Amino acid sequence: MPQDVRTVVFDLDGTLADTSADLLAAANACLPVAVLGPADSLTAFHGGRAMLRLGFDRLGRDWSEADVDAAYPLLLAAYSQGIAVHTRLYPGAMEAVETLKSQGFAVSICTNKPEGLAELLLKELGVRQAFAALVGADTLPVRKPDPAPYRAAVERAGGSVGRSMLVGDTETDAKTGVAAGVPVALVTFGPEGAGVSRFQPAALLHRFDDLPDLAARLLA
Secondary structure (H helix, E strand, O other), X not given: XXXXXXXXXXXXXXXXXXXXXXXXXXHHHOOOOOOOOHXXXXXXXXXXXXXXXXXXXXXXXXXXXXXXXXXXXXXXXXHHHOOOOOOEEOOOHHHHHHHHHHOOOXXXXXXXXXXXXXXXXXXXXXXXXXXXXXXXXXXXXXXXXXXXXXXXXHHHOOOOHHHEEEEEOOHHHHHHHHHHOOOEEEEOOOOOHHHHHHHOOOEEEOOHHHHHHHHHHHOO
């Protein structure tokens, strides 16, 4: 694959797939009472530890970061056992990926989900083979918004950073784009909805049907 190929890098949770229900179920499994619900889905994308902190707060008991550290491996274990029970790809996601590939784009994933869990989820959803590369939270010593994982996701897909863009759903993704010097499109159908506009991305993506044309324009 030529090094000047245009590359679209995707975040995973809240961008390609709605993973909130399974993440919340895993967090609840680590708590004595299931105190997290669908309204907390936004919190899920701030990480498992954040979900646990919210859960401990709701239990009304004294807790410390040591409690979070102890519960976190249990959350990961529970999540790995039920990683794709309720998780669904967003409408049009894979159609957009295949259209991009047919137009000569490389596609890859850069996520702050641990690499092993990301690999497992994509395989469970039956779409891992569609992406040329995957870089997770623990693939490198650093994670987003450090630009190194993003660069790796581009280069492992056969592209060059200067002809790439990121599709994400959070402030972390916006900051990653700034750090890497690439355009970012933030989806408005993720957990924060249209509120992501406050992060001033290069573009807002309201539906995946629009992504191929958007990528062609941003990477002209």
